[in-house]
Amino acid sequence: MSRVIHVFRQPERFVAGTVGEPGDRSFYLQAMEDARTVSVLLEKQQVSVLAERISALLAEIARRFGTELPDNESDQDTDPLVVPLEEEFRVGTMGLGWDADSRSIVVELLAVTEEEIDESVVLDDTDEGPDAVRVFLSPVQARAFAERAEMVVSAGRAPCPLCAEPLDPQGHVCVRLNGYHQRSAMAD
Template sequence: MARAIHVFRTPDRFVAGTVGEPGDRVFYLQAVHDSRVVSVILEKQQVQILADRMGLLLEEVHRRFGTTLPEDADVDTSPLETPIDAEFRVGTMGLGWDADSGAVVVELLAVTETELDESVVLDDTEEGPDAVRVFLTPIQARGFATRSEMVISAGRTPCPLCGEPIGGEGHICVRTNGYLRTPGFDPTSWFDEES
C-alpha cells in the first residue's frame, strides 16, 4: 500500500488536545485547513518534547538568522475538531526550519515495527510510514508550544510531598510510608506549625 503523507503548508490550526479525564487522557495533535482535518494519537511525553524542542528551535533560528520571533502568541483555546478519527499513532517526530518559507516544519510519522532510517523524515519517498507534515509560522509555533504546556499541566495535581500525580481514588505516597490517602487528603496537614 502506498505511503500517505498529509501536508499542511498553511494550516488554520495545529494544536494539541486531549480526550478523557485526567489520569486517563488520550493525547492528540490535530492539523486543520478549511474543512480538512487530520488527527494523530501520541503520548503526553511526546507532546512535551515537541513543545520544548519547538521553543529551542525558535531561539536557535533567531540567534542564527536574526528572524524576528513573537514574545507571546494568541493561544488557540478551542476544543479539538470533532469527530476525532486518528489517522495513526505517532512513533517518530521530526522538527526543522525551512528558511525559504520562514516556517517551522513538524513531521509526525506513524509507529512501525521496523527501525526507521533518518532519511525518511521530511522526505517524500514512496517507502516508509504514513506521515503528517505541517509548516508553521513562528507565531503559530509559539502558540502551539504555549497551548501544549497548558494541555499538559491540566492533568492530575502533583502530590506536594513526592511530586507524583494524585488520582481521583487517592494516592499512595512513598513519603508517607505507603499509606493510602483518600481524595481531598492534604499531606501538609501532617506538619504541625508549632513543631
C-alpha cells in the same frame, strides 16, 4: 503499499488537545487546512517534548538568523478539538526542522511501525516508510502551538508535593511516606 504524507503548508490550525478525564486522557494533535482535518494520537510525554523542542528551535532561529520571536502572549486558540475525532494513526517518531525558503518550522509526525525507522525518511518524500503528517508553521503559529501544548499537558492531575507522582481523586499512596496515605501519616 506507498506511504501517505498529509502536508499542511498553510494550516489554519495546528493544536494539541485531549479527550477524557485527567488520569485517563488521550492526547491528540490536530491539523486543519481548507476543509481537511487530520488528527493523530500520541503520548502526553511526546506532546511535552514537542512543545519544548519547538520553543528551543524558535530561540535558536532567532539567535542564528536574527528572526524576531513572537511574544509569549500570542493569540491563544482555546477551542476544543474538532469532532468527530478520527485518528489517522498513532505517532511513533517526530521530526522538527526549519525551512529557510518558507521561513517556517516544519513538524513531521510519523506513524508507529514495527520496523526500525531510517532517519532519512523523516522530513523526506520517499515512497517507502511510515505514513506521516507534515505541518509548516510560521514562528507565530509555532509559539502558539507550544504555549497551548504546555497548557494541555499541565492541565492534568496535580503532582504530589513529596514524590511528584500524579495525585488521584481516590487517594494517593506516596512512596516518600513508605506507602502510607499522606493524611493518615500526618494524623499520627
